[in-house]
Amino acid sequence: MVLEAVSCKHCGQTKHVKRYGTTRAGTQRYRCYDCGRTFVQTYTHKARDPLVKEQITQMVLNGAGIRDTARVLGVNRNTVSAQFKKLAS
Structure with missing residues (x-):
């Protein structure tokens, strides 16, 4: 073991x-x-992984669109949008 x-x-x-x-x-x-x-x-779902959330944050701050970010990372665009709203507040 x-x-x-x-x-x-x-x-x-x-x-x-x-x-x-x-x-x-x-x-x-x-x-x-x-x-x-x-x-x-x-993680079973990619969106729960803190590393993916960090990548979403970096891509949004670098000017990538919501749909582009979702497509590249393999998560739903609503997940990217929710993370973006958390950054805005």
Whole structure:
């Protein structure tokens, strides 16, 4: 049995990450006790992944359109629009 160090997707910490139950689909959830956030190692839906949200933010700030961003990242345009509205407020 090989143990892998799980790093937090938000702050990058590996020391204080513990298992934190499962999702409804049965995948393992983790919690980082440094930043207090929970996350899943591999997301079922791309739009839930914080890295994809960061890419949406970068593409919108660089002037890419909503439909172009959605097409490139493989997410729904409503997801891109909702992330854009969060940036505007």
